[in-house]
Amino acid sequence: MFFDNQRLNGDIEKVEENLRNSVTSKNKLLVKAIADTVGAGGKRLRPAMVIVSSYFGKIRQENLIQLASAIELLHTATLIHDDVLDNSPYRRNNETVYKKYGTDMAIYCGDFLYTKALLMLADIVPANKLTIAARAVKTICEGEVDQYRDKYVMNLSVPSYLKRISRKTAVLFSASCALGALCAKCNPRITNSLSKLGFYYGVMFQLIDDFRDYKSGDSEWGKPVYNDLSKGILTLPAIYACRDSKEIHKRVQNYWNKKVNTNEELNSIISLICSSGGMEYTENYIKRYRQKALREIDKLPQSEARDILGDLINKLHI
Amino acid sequence: MFFDNQRLNGDIEKVEENLRNSVTSKNKLLVKAIADTVGAGGKRLRPAMVIVSSYFGKIRQENLIQLASAIELLHTATLIHDDVLDNSPYRRNNETVYKKYGTDMAIYCGDFLYTKALLMLADIVPANKLTIAARAVKTICEGEVDQYRDKYVMNLSVPSYLKRISRKTAVLFSASCALGALCAKCNPRITNSLSKLGFYYGVMFQLIDDFRDYKSGDSEWGKPVYNDLSKGILTLPAIYACRDSKEIHKRVQNYWNKKVNTNEELNSIISLICSSGGMEYTENYIKRYRQKALREIDKLPQSEARDILGDLINKLHI
Structure with a gap:
């Protein structure tokens, strides 16, 4: 369990x-x-x-x-x-x-x-x-359409990325907390904090998922790895790397243009991204959203429930 | 209009x-x-x-x-x-x-x-x-899964077919009537009749759609014709024809088994179905469901609305 x-x-x-x-x-x-x-x-x-x-x-x-x-x-x-x-x-x-x-x-x-x-x-x-x-489902669909629209788009901005993962993932976590609180007739202040906490938790969750997508051989989550880039999707590690390095930018572009699209090239690009500082950059964002989530916890009344939430937030890591 | x-x-x-x-x-x-x-x-x-x-x-x-x-x-x-x-x-x-x-x-x-x-x-x-x-959406999904399951299945029974089109089409018409009546606070007797009327209307609608699918060159409804059989779907005209004629049964089977799957063969099978009595058989079902719908009308209070419904039912034809 x-x-x-x-x-x-x-x-x-x-x-x-x-x-x-x-x-x-x-x-x-x-x-x-x-x-x-x-x-x-x-x-x-x-x-x-x-x-x-x-x-x-x-x-x-x-x-x-x-x-x-x-x-x-x-x-x-x-x-x-x-x-x-x-x-x-x-x-x-x-x-x-x-x-x-x-x-x-x-x-x-x-x-x-x-x-x-x-x-x-x-x-x-x-x-x-x-x-x-x-509304959560509606937003998830919008997020997925964002992702479809952003496919094979270079130069994706960090805010666009954050908006996309908010819609795709964070909104359902937020709705989960909000509905749990509302149906238990919590007061609006508590409901609001829980809803925000769920949102930050969801962003963190997706950031970690995207981070792990670059971690080779890690199949603990039961998903094939190195999948996003090959599907034309830029996530935070790659967004950072492409912005930071002209070479990586060019090689992703070429890979997508199918000028070079062997598995070796994909693996080589991923290695470059992993050592570009993109992973640390992503970790930084994970930290930031963890802090945002923990700050909401401080607004909740001391209780066993609050401790469980703190535990859930801290247990979620790369 | x-x-x-x-x-x-x-x-x-x-x-x-x-x-x-x-x-x-x-x-x-x-x-x-x-x-x-x-x-x-x-x-x-x-x-x-x-x-x-x-x-x-x-x-x-x-x-x-x-x-x-x-x-x-x-x-x-x-x-x-x-x-x-x-x-x-x-x-x-x-x-x-x-x-x-x-x-x-x-x-x-x-x-x-x-x-x-x-x-x-x-x-x-x-x-x-x-x-x-x-529940209507849930039933539509079940109907579509029925259709998926019945793909390329010979010897489909008429009751199975009727159940499938009820789920796929009639239930939403029935729900339309029921919701219209309920939200207008009609009494349960009227709501019940309208709900049944919608159901029969829906069955009739799908029977006509399936009938038209066999009517060559008729693109009034904006759909390509002769589509059902080529997709592995048996509708009422074909169900009748395959049951009635061993030759048609065998040729549909062979067409599906891709032993003979030219467009000429498809057109030839369709001609056979059209002259097999399958169209008249289907027309008969359409008549039957029209009568069922009209019988529900008799249970409704005399009014302009009742006349419109009668008109809608009678205007729906092959």
Whole structure:
């Protein structure tokens, strides 16, 4: 079990059980395809954020489990669709729906899960708060379209990059915290801090993911490495390196223009980026967002929940 | 303008205007891709069903327009995703998002629209009624997965076919009527009849669409014809023909097995199906569902709205 706190672990276990039971349909193929993905695990960080945020208020246990499960299903839906776009055969060391059943099934499984998740949310979240979840999905789509638009674009600015990962990743973490707090009837000051904390945590999470994408041979997260650059996506280490070194800039450009696109060239560019100072530059940003998140913690009332959050923030590292 | 009734036409015009204004995002590419599809028109039959159903009760005009627009956006989202699966370059004589911008954009535009639509619905539909819309989307996905599962399957039964088109098409028409009636606070008896009427109308609509798919050279609906069989999909005319004639059965099977898969062979099989009695068989089903829909009309209070519905049902023909 990933988390140190017993109460949190207990609740996450209930979420796991609920996830196993919540995807039902008379269509057996759909259920199987989805169960493979939902069951494949992952750290359940978003449900954890929902749950810990709710600890600052009061909520019926079954509603909390339902809320946290819905957020994880929403997240799973985005993953299933992402895998189509990235042509990803594996995620978390399992075959993706895309690889196993094809594009058709992956699109519909994602749509089905989006809807299932919004249905579950509509059951427990007050209608005027439901927009937080829907707006999060809307923003994730915008972030993914940003990424599509930015493909093979050199000279991407750091603010553009930060905006993209905010939309793509941080907004759902933020919504997780906000919904957990709101449904537990926390006061607006606490809800606001938790929402910000979730946002900074999400940026940090994506920065670390992008950092690890450059760390060779590190397959702990179950993803193929060195993937972003080969897909035409510039993340922070490469943005720094291309800005800092004319040579790296030129070689990325040539690689993308397919003038030189062997695996050797890719590996060589990645080595250059890794030793360019891009990794330290990214680490610096990770530190900065960790501090932002920790500063929000200071605004929360002292409690076990606050300690868990501090622990979650500090445990997230490269 | 498609509809004969002035009040309905006025409301549909407001829906058109609302559709043009409702898709906003800071992401210009997303807005453009979606605007192309939403603006490409279509008969707006689903919004019309929402609107006419609401005439049996009372609803604020702006809420009605919002509700009808949301249903059309939901429908548009399913079309955008369908076009990816069907590799459709054109719809309603316009290039599809899939063709113009690729799979990536099409998936995200669909997701964005789904969410946007559910957001709009959450604004006006009471939370406990929102499930009607979400359940409709869930069912559409199941229907599309049915279709995927049934691909290249010979000996499909008529009940299986009817179940598939019910899920794929009829459920959204039914939900349109139900939501229109519910939001206009119609009594349960009227809501129930309208919901059933929408369902039968939807089945009829899909039967006609499938019938037309066999009608050569008929591109009035802006879709390429003879498409279903070549995609491995058996619809009612072919189901009848394959059951009735061993020769047609064998030739479809061989065509799918790629033993003979020239365009000439496809056209020849289609001619055989057209003269097999399959078209008359399908027409018979269309008649049956028209009668079912008209029987529900008899249960509704005499009114202008009832006349419009009768007109809509009778205007839908092969």
